[in-house]
Amino acid sequence: MTKSLRYCLGTGLWLLLFSFSLGVQAQVRLSTQGTDTQQLYRLSDKFNEKQTQAFQQLHRFLSEPSNVEDYKHLLQDTVILGLELFAPDGSPIVNEINSNVGAANTTRANTLWTGGRSGLNLNGEGITFGVWEAFDNTPTGQSVAAILPTHQELAGRVTIMDGAVLPGGLGANHGTHVAGTLAATGVVGDAKGMASKALLHSYDANNDEAEMAIAAANGLVISQHSYGFNASSPTFQSDI
Numbered sequence: 001m002t003k004s005l006r007y008c009l010g011t012g013l014w015l016l017l018f019s020f021s022l023g024v025q026a027q028v029r030l031s032t033q034g035t036d037t038q039q040l041y042r043l044s045d046k047f048n049e050k051q052t053q054a055f056q057q058l059h060r061f062l063s064e065p066s067n068v069e070d071y072k073h074l075l076q077d078t079v080i081l082g083l084e085l086f087a088p089d090g091s092p093i094v095n096e097i098n099s100n101v102g103a104a105n106t107t108r109a110n111t112l113w114t115g116g117r118s119g120l121n122l123n124g125e126g127i128t129f130g131v132w133e134a135f136d137n138t139p140t141g142q143s144v145a146a147i148l149p150t151h152q153e154l155a156g157r158v159t160i161m162d163g164a165v166l167p168g169g170l171g172a173n174h175g176t177h178v179a180g181t182l183a184a185t186g187v188v189g190d191a192k193g194m195a196s197k198a199l200l201h202s203y204d205a206n207n208d209e210a211e212m213a214i215a216a217a218n219g220l221v222i223s224q225h226s227y228g229f230n231a232s233s234p235t236f237q238s239d240i
Contacts, residue, residue, distance in 0.1 A: 127198040131200055184196060
């Protein structure tokens with residue numbers, strides 16, 4: 001390679017990088033145009049301080065033996081999600097992360113239900129969800145993938161297709177939770193699923209592609225799959 005060609009290539013690469021840098025800076029300026037960024041930084045500092053104080057208060061609260069039993073679930077997580085504030089009696093108020101109704105409000109599924117503003121009165125009648133699940137462990141240490149068919153929110157609407165329910169009627173915690181988000185009746189108000197009158201076909205994840213093809217041939221149009229490769233695994237790249 002000649003000296004002049006190397007010079008031209010080097011100059012061209014520098015100009016390309018410089019242009020890219022200017023483009024990124026322009027994009028940042030455009031996306032924050034009209035935004036009081038200093039106020040946002042001040043808000044962030046304020047909320048960080050609020051969160052620090054809340055955790056300090058929580059630790060003081062849990063240092064009292066009489067409070068530990070009622071709030072021991074807060075001790076079981078390395079990170080406590082959604083700790084916001086404390087009630088007048090000093091007990092912690094934690095944001096709920098298991099409210100299906102909250103999710104329905106967010107997705108506007110509630111507008112489709114009977115009484116919803118759409119006027120469509122759609123509650124899942126005539127719909128069947130195929131729910132494929134990987135195996136998880138029950139409290140007894142056994143592995144199962146099936147939805148719990150006797151759960152009060154799902155009873156009478158679950159068909160176990162290939163994942164056997166264990167003796168004693170145990171079902172998979174995760175699979176049952178997913179099924180509830182899809183189609184819980186609403187015996188407990190906040191648990192009501194997106195389509196509370198839909199039917200559920202429960203499968204384990206083994207041979208899922210072949211089973212999906214057959215299910216689709218038999219008229220299934222909606223399937224749920226909350227499983228996949230572990231992205232933190234050292235073999236993740238080779239797994240995929």
